[in-house]
Amino acid sequence: MKSYNLTHLQELESEAIYVLREVAAQFENPALLFSGGKDSIIVAHMARKAFWPARIPFPLVHVDTGHNFPETIEFRDKFVKELGATLVVGSVQKSIDEGKVVEEKGYNASRNALQTVTLLYTIENNKFDCAIGGARRDEEKARAKERFFSHRDEFGQWDPKNQRPELWNIFNGRKHIGEHFRVFPISNWTEMDVWQYILHEKIEIPSIYLSHERDVFIRDGVIMSVTDFIQQRDTEPTKKMIVRFRTIGDATCTGAVESDANTVEKIIEEVAAARTTERGTRSDDKRSEAAMEDRKKQGYF
Amino acid sequence: MEKNSYLDMELLRFSTAGSVDDGKSTLIGRLLYDSKSIFADQYDAIEESSKRKGEEKVNLALLTDGLRAEREQGITIDVAYRYFATPKRKFIIADTPGHIQYTRNMVTGSSTSNLSIILVDARNGLVEQTCRHTFIASLLGIPHVVFCINKMDLVDYSEEVFYKIKKDLEAFCSKLEVKDIQFVPISALNGDNVVNKSDNMPWYQGSTLMYLLENIHIGSDYNHIDCRFPVQYVVRPQSDEHHDYRGYAGRIAGGVFKPGDDVIVLPSGFSSKIKTIDTYTGSLDEAFAPMSVTITLTDDIDISRGDMIVRENNQPHVNQDLDAMVCWFNPRNLVLNGKYAIKHTSNDVRCVVKEVKYKININTLHRIEDDKTVKMNDIARISIRTTKPLYYDKYSRNRTTGSLIIIDEATNETVGAGMIIE
Numbered sequence: 001m002k003s004y005n006l007t008h009l010q011e012l013e014s015e016a017i018y019v020l021r022e023v024a025a026q027f028e029n030p031a032l033l034f035s036g037g038k039d040s041i042i043v044a045h046m047a048r049k050a051f052w053p054a055r056i057p058f059p060l061v062h063v064d065t066g067h068n069f070p071e072t073i074e075f076r077d078k079f080v081k082e083l084g085a086t087l088v089v090g091s092v093q094k095s096i097d098e099g100k101v102v103e104e105k106g107y108n109a110s111r112n113a114l115q116t117v118t119l120l121y122t123i124e125n126n127k128f129d130c131a132i133g134g135a136r137r138d139e140e141k142a143r144a145k146e147r148f149f150s151h152r153d154e155f156g157q158w159d160p161k162n163q164r165p166e167l168w169n170i171f172n173g174r175k176h177i178g179e180h181f182r183v184f185p186i187s188n189w190t191e192m193d194v195w196q197y198i199l200h201e202k203i204e205i206p207s208i209y210l211s212h213e214r215d216v217f218i219r220d221g222v223i224m225s226v227t228d229f230i231q232q233r234d235t236e237p238t239k240k241m242i243v244r245f246r247t248i249g250d251a252t253c254t255g256a257v258e259s260d261a262n263t264v265e266k267i268i269e270e271v272a273a274a275r276t277t278e279r280g281t282r283s284d285d286k287r288s289e290a291a292m293e294d295r296k297k298q299g300y301f
Numbered sequence: 302m303e304k305n306s307y308l309d310m311e312l313l314r315f316s317t318a319g320s321v322d323d324g325k326s327t328l329i330g331r332l333l334y335d336s337k338s339i340f341a342d343q344y345d346a347i348e349e350s351s352k353r354k355g356e357e358k359v360n361l362a363l364l365t366d367g368l369r370a371e372r373e374q375g376i377t378i379d380v381a382y383r384y385f386a387t388p389k390r391k392f393i394i395a396d397t398p399g400h401i402q403y404t405r406n407m408v409t410g411s412s413t414s415n416l417s418i419i420l421v422d423a424r425n426g427l428v429e430q431t432c433r434h435t436f437i438a439s440l441l442g443i444p445h446v447v448f449c450i451n452k453m454d455l456v457d458y459s460e461e462v463f464y465k466i467k468k469d470l471e472a473f474c475s476k477l478e479v480k481d482i483q484f485v486p487i488s489a490l491n492g493d494n495v496v497n498k499s500d501n502m503p504w505y506q507g508s509t510l511m512y513l514l515e516n517i518h519i520g521s522d523y524n525h526i527d528c529r530f531p532v533q534y535v536v537r538p539q540s541d542e543h544h545d546y547r548g549y550a551g552r553i554a555g556g557v558f559k560p561g562d563d564v565i566v567l568p569s570g571f572s573s574k575i576k577t578i579d580t581y582t583g584s585l586d587e588a589f590a591p592m593s594v595t596i597t598l599t600d601d602i603d604i605s606r607g608d609m610i611v612r613e614n615n616q617p618h619v620n621q622d623l624d625a626m627v628c629w630f631n632p633r634n635l636v637l638n639g640k641y642a643i644k645h646t647s648n649d650v651r652c653v654v655k656e657v658k659y660k661i662n663i664n665t666l667h668r669i670e671d672d673k674t675v676k677m678n679d680i681a682r683i684s685i686r687t688t689k690p691l692y693y694d695k696y697s698r699n700r701t702t703g704s705l706i707i708i709d710e711a712t713n714e715t716v717g718a719g720m721i722i723e
Binding site for chain 2: 003004005006007008009010011012013014015017018021022024025048049050051052053054055137138141144145160161163164165166167168169170171172174175176187188190192193200
């Protein structure tokens, strides 16, 4: 007798595809936020599955801080081309040049917070009424309370205490003019699920997720990549280490981990044994206990 | 984890409910901690917070309190989702608040659950809130309910206390539609019978909570009998390669579909046959709930979002007048004869509320017939008439085709959740 059971990955995929189709059906002008990180890669991968044999019915949007790892941009362009999708780039550098934001100064300067402004301008200028993202509830405690369909007011703000109840799989994407939604198809995935899915589906990922030798320095216990965008102190000497990245964000706030995991299989073993969360390497979350909640309220991703 | 064992893992969604101070957050913290799902940086952060607040032990409850207001007030004010996995299953926890003003969150968290954990303080036994939580679990059709009699350490791990509470709960549940009930005596604080079997209660021969979570049979939780396919999106590539392709994308809401099946499309009533069931990785021999697929038919008929593909000999109810139990979510009361928007499967309709038949006192389960004002957190049976027919099943038969949400057309807020009775 055959059992009608899905595995956890099949069920999660089915849920994400359902959410992506719901976006295409409920919104007029949605967009998929694509950072080149593993989470947005699998969302784009499932978008291709959801609408096949048709193309993905919305563009990909990259909010570019200008402080990227070169490997990410290379990967992004190749990925978008293969997908046959349109790419829209929102540039933080442009927001700075236009005087919409002021760049942080000093050793810990990061463009992470400025992304919010550029993101909101990009949404406004392109009249996107929905931005699909790869955020997961397991990443951070403020994200644990996020809905699949998350309402944003006309200022792009999130009101965590006044969220619409979300029941069954019925998503209410109704809104007034000027408001938009953020939609998170992989809300229910964990870091482990993402890697297992990447392995199972044989999805290509940027090379910096895999172990490699790199020029780095140590700041506040975090291994930072040497780049033109970060000022090193005299007490922070450059050294060579075998590292990989668990998340890919702006190069100024994404730390590496020492690792010799050079295949996805080895990454899965490493994640299973890991003793810190992937955001443990993100200095942007360490600014305060409610750092993420505060940024999200303002419209951060 | 053994290599590739993840390809056999199942997914279990459960919700937790309990009164304030029943130790719900502590229990979740314990499940995460004992299953080694807590990371060092998370543990360090709560260890530091516990110290700062002058607490003796590391307060595992702090793990689940996500928002600043919650950390300040020490209560949970919104549904929080947590994740952990064992080699057998991946778990999604909907952690829902227990106090009365947040019934709506409990309903929300329960709506997708396979299983509900209801915490009962061993010192207090069955209290009003326990009744309410059990009733909601029953109302939302959660297939499995596990009562955790918590804080057994504070009643000297007494067998007598446990069986007294179990008896009371069984008596109460006999009035409800709960299919599968289990009882486990635990101490979330000390970890007795949560993940590891307790040495303090040798009289208890049953399973630990974790064993139940890992082994309870969930294969029958979806309806695999009545074929229901709400069309979500029409796929038309209009490319050279797939010039005439017209596929109906959706997530199967019930039954098993196969190519060659005779089907009819609602509301048009046209008959056709399933030609293929497509996915990106290839066509399938069969598809069942809750798979997301794209179906093509042998005939070229006009089908759009909101239509439903079903088997000719097993059709859902098609009706404009229906009765539902609703849970009201909004500070603005339900308006009798008021008009609302409704979302039901992939369908959008409008409705008018014709009648409030009665409200339910969720603590005693008595019907209230003299006060028909439906306020926030009230549960009531109402009759509605929709602008066009809905294709539905009773909620008790199918949680997808039997559920709907009610939306205020002025504010766009989701103001109510409905479970269709007839």
